[in-house]
Amino acid sequence: MGELRLMKGNEVIAEAAIRCGCDAYFGYPITPQSEVMETLMAREPWNQTGMVVLQAESEVASINMVYGAAGAGKKVMTSSSSPGISLMAEGISYIAGAELPCVIVNVQRGGPGLGTIQPSQADYFQSTKGGGHGDYRLIVLAPASVQEMHDFVGLAFELAFKYRNPAMILADGAIGQMMEKVELGEFVARQTTEQVDAQYGSWATTGKKKSRAKNVITSLELDSALMEQNNLRFQEKYRKMQQDEVSFEAIRCEDADYVLVAFGSSARICQKSVELARAKGIKVGLLRPITLFPFPSEPIARLAKQVKGFMTVEMNAGQMIEDVRLAVNCAGERNPVHYFGRLGGIIPTPGEVVEALEQKLIGG
Amino acid sequence: MAEFNYTAKDFKSENEVRWCPGCGDYAIMNAVQRTMAEMNIPHEKFAVISGIGCSSRFPYYMSTFGFHSIHGRATAIASGVKTANPDLNVWVITGDGDSLAIGGNHFIHLVRRNIDVNLVLFNNKIYGLTKGQYSPTSDRGVVTKTSPFGTVEDPFIPGQLVLGASGNFFARAVDGNVKHTQEVLKLAAEHEGTSVVEVLQNCVIFNDGIHAEIADPKFRNERQLFLEHGKPMLFGNESEKGLVFENGKLKVVTIGTDGYTLGDILVHDAKTADPTLHLALINMALPEFPVAMGVIRSVDAPVYDQAVRSQIETVQASRKISNVDELLRSGNTWKVDEESSSEPVPFFLKKCPLKDA
Numbered sequence: 001m002g003e004l005r006l007m008k009g010n011e012v013i014a015e016a017a018i019r020c021g022c023d024a025y026f027g028y029p030i031t032p033q034s035e036v037m038e039t040l041m042a043r044e045p046w047n048q049t050g051m052v053v054l055q056a057e058s059e060v061a062s063i064n065m066v067y068g069a070a071g072a073g074k075k076v077m078t079s080s081s082s083p084g085i086s087l088m089a090e091g092i093s094y095i096a097g098a099e100l101p102c103v104i105v106n107v108q109r110g111g112p113g114l115g116t117i118q119p120s121q122a123d124y125f126q127s128t129k130g131g132g133h134g135d136y137r138l139i140v141l142a143p144a145s146v147q148e149m150h151d152f153v154g155l156a157f158e159l160a161f162k163y164r165n166p167a168m169i170l171a172d173g174a175i176g177q178m179m180e181k182v183e184l185g186e187f188v189a190r191q192t193t194e195q196v197d198a199q200y201g202s203w204a205t206t207g208k209k210k211s212r213a214k215n216v217i218t219s220l221e222l223d224s225a226l227m228e229q230n231n232l233r234f235q236e237k238y239r240k241m242q243q244d245e246v247s248f249e250a251i252r253c254e255d256a257d258y259v260l261v262a263f264g265s266s267a268r269i270c271q272k273s274v275e276l277a278r279a280k281g282i283k284v285g286l287l288r289p290i291t292l293f294p295f296p297s298e299p300i301a302r303l304a305k306q307v308k309g310f311m312t313v314e315m316n317a318g319q320m321i322e323d324v325r326l327a328v329n330c331a332g333e334r335n336p337v338h339y340f341g342r343l344g345g346i347i348p349t350p351g352e353v354v355e356a357l358e359q360k361l362i363g364g
Numbered sequence: 365m366a367e368f369n370y371t372a373k374d375f376k377s378e379n380e381v382r383w384c385p386g387c388g389d390y391a392i393m394n395a396v397q398r399t400m401a402e403m404n405i406p407h408e409k410f411a412v413i414s415g416i417g418c419s420s421r422f423p424y425y426m427s428t429f430g431f432h433s434i435h436g437r438a439t440a441i442a443s444g445v446k447t448a449n450p451d452l453n454v455w456v457i458t459g460d461g462d463s464l465a466i467g468g469n470h471f472i473h474l475v476r477r478n479i480d481v482n483l484v485l486f487n488n489k490i491y492g493l494t495k496g497q498y499s500p501t502s503d504r505g506v507v508t509k510t511s512p513f514g515t516v517e518d519p520f521i522p523g524q525l526v527l528g529a530s531g532n533f534f535a536r537a538v539d540g541n542v543k544h545t546q547e548v549l550k551l552a553a554e555h556e557g558t559s560v561v562e563v564l565q566n567c568v569i570f571n572d573g574i575h576a577e578i579a580d581p582k583f584r585n586e587r588q589l590f591l592e593h594g595k596p597m598l599f600g601n602e603s604e605k606g607l608v609f610e611n612g613k614l615k616v617v618t619i620g621t622d623g624y625t626l627g628d629i630l631v632h633d634a635k636t637a638d639p640t641l642h643l644a645l646i647n648m649a650l651p652e653f654p655v656a657m658g659v660i661r662s663v664d665a666p667v668y669d670q671a672v673r674s675q676i677e678t679v680q681a682s683r684k685i686s687n688v689d690e691l692l693r694s695g696n697t698w699k700v701d702e703e704s705s706s707e708p709v710p711f712f713l714k715k716c717p718l719k720d721a
Contacts (some may be wrong), residue, residue: 028466029491029494034494034495034497041509041512042509058435083434083435087435087466114416114432
């Protein structure tokens with residue numbers, strides 16, 4: 001067993017980054033995730049692993065520093081909260097278009113605009129449908145515990161490099177601020193330039209020797225025919241993710257008549273709701289998407305043949321419900337799919353969820 | 365004057381002011397409210413625009429119209445407000461993080477364009493709202509939550525940026541000295557064009573005492589030089605010290621020592637367009653020099669919003685086409701006669717049905 005610690009979700013993002021051999025972090029303070037950079041700075045990873053940590057002048061600067069470091073073949077990340085992620089949208093689109101790997105952590109707060117500093121899941125659309133301009137997708141992981149905040153940093157890097165695509169950890173203020181027991185991973189050495197060259201020699205700007213072809217990192221292609229080929233390649237990549245990388249957890253779904261679909265903080269609440277409902281004799285299960293993109297459409301489609309209905313529980317006005325409906329309806333099923341959620345930084349209670357389930361699905 | 369007989373109270377809102385007890389922002393707000401009360405401008409003509417940060421809570425505490433806007437964008441939003449509605453008296457309330465980090469770009473372009481807004485820059489050299497990370501004005505080596513071993517970068521000097529952007533008005537004040545801040549704000553408000561007032565502000569929680577060496581009233585006369593246009597640059601408890609310009613730089617001298625007389629002391633010319641001496645005054649720092657306070661630069665120059673308006677008026681007067689409707693009806697236009705055509709008229713040649721729906 002690895003080292004056990006009691007840590008905040010935000011702190012563990014920092015610790016996990018250092019341990020998984022991350023090369024660089026560029027960020028800017030914003031509530032409720034400022035502890036990520038504060039922890040990194042206090043840990044002085046530059047002395048231990050050589051990891052660079054820099055407080056940029058804005059989120060726009062942060063993401064472009066990430067763009068630069070990613071182009072150099074480095075394991076690089078940033079973190080922010082919703083308004084800061086909006087500022088990064090342009091850079092994220094360019095990174096996806098230039099096919100570079102990086103990890104972006106969004107510790108969501110309520111919006112739109114400046115909104116609130118309380119937890120929210122209102123950036124589901126932004127994260128899973130792209131967020132910036134153009135046809136691109138992010139790999140989106142939704143942690144529901146401090147342990148997963150730790151585990152998903154390494155996983156996000158792995159997927160980002162596998163697909164040369166930005167990966168996002170979509171957390172929220174509750175997961176970022178809560179403290180839990182966490183088992184820390186072993187230290188993984190940072191990659192050397194030789195390793196980077198060997199693995200990513202085709203694209204990483206580690207220096208142009210005479211033997212090497214020139215590589216200009218760009219997302220621009222003025223020839224429409226070639227740009228279409230680029231886009232088709234991206235789409236093929238996203239299809240491959242959909243085929244190979246879907247991850248979810250099904251809790252007490254085997255005999256369920258009704259299934260709650262929820263991710264992150266909402267999923268934790270729903271786990272309690274399942275218990276409460278079962279104590280009342282209602283057979284409820286929980287399907288928790290761990291990857292929001294690629295979305296677990298197929299498991300939902302399978303459950304649709306078994307259950308009477310679904311209800312998504314989201315800390316937003318009903319965003320993931322669209323993907324659940326698509327999953328159900330595209331499989332030719334007609335189960336009712338409902339939504340329950342709270343907005344503006346309010347976290348639903350397990351009891352509220354059961355009440356909504358009874359009203360919308362069972363009573364209705 | 366006093367046509368409206370306003371007092372500072374007329375500019376206070378009913379919202380409970382929620383800054384930390386002892387925060388320098390309270391004093392600055394009092395100075396702003398008193399200044400506005402004396403400006404003899406109808407209350408409804410004021411607009412107070414802020415970005416993000418502790419100081420940016422300002423519009424909630426004012427009874428005027430306002431914006432609590434986007435991080436770093438207050439200057440751009442104020443540019444829009446003033447250019448679109450030049451009748452308004454526009455104030456930007458911002459901090460070192462808001463205006464000099466993410467908003468650095470918009471800040472210099474506001475100054476460069478010389479749009480007639482009054483910008484009050486609360487400089488506490490720290491990010492207070494996010495609880496204590498270093499800012500672009502934090503001194504090299506300062507220890508904060510994001511620089512636990514000291515920063516390794518040099519700060520911006522706000523006045524240098526203003527001059528670098530060809531700015532025409534720059535002044536400096538200290539939060540606790542409300543009377544002086546008010547005098548400076550009044551001059552800033554009267555100035556046509558962008559006026560930037562840097563207020564050295566104390567963050568009592570995350571950077572307490574950062575300006576104490578300058579701001580403490582005990583040392584005020586010795587460590588601050590209060591500049592006034594047309595007056596000699598004197599300081600010290602007995603006004604016995606002053607500035608001279610020798611060998612291409614400023615020098616502190618004592619009157620009656622080394623043969624220096626009052627006649628040798630530089631007389632402040634805030635209105636000269638040449639920024640050389642203004643820059644030297646902005647750069648003065650302890651312990652070699654006192655810190656320059658008051659209006660360092662106040663130069664008359666063309667004002668953007670006035671120039672835009674006058675250009676529109678000139679062009680309108682000299683052209684046949686004076687509005688968009690006339691533009692659309694000019695040149696190669698024709699009428700599609702629906703009834704005479706046997707082909708159906710494509711939708712894009714018809715009036716948009718939205719309005720009829």
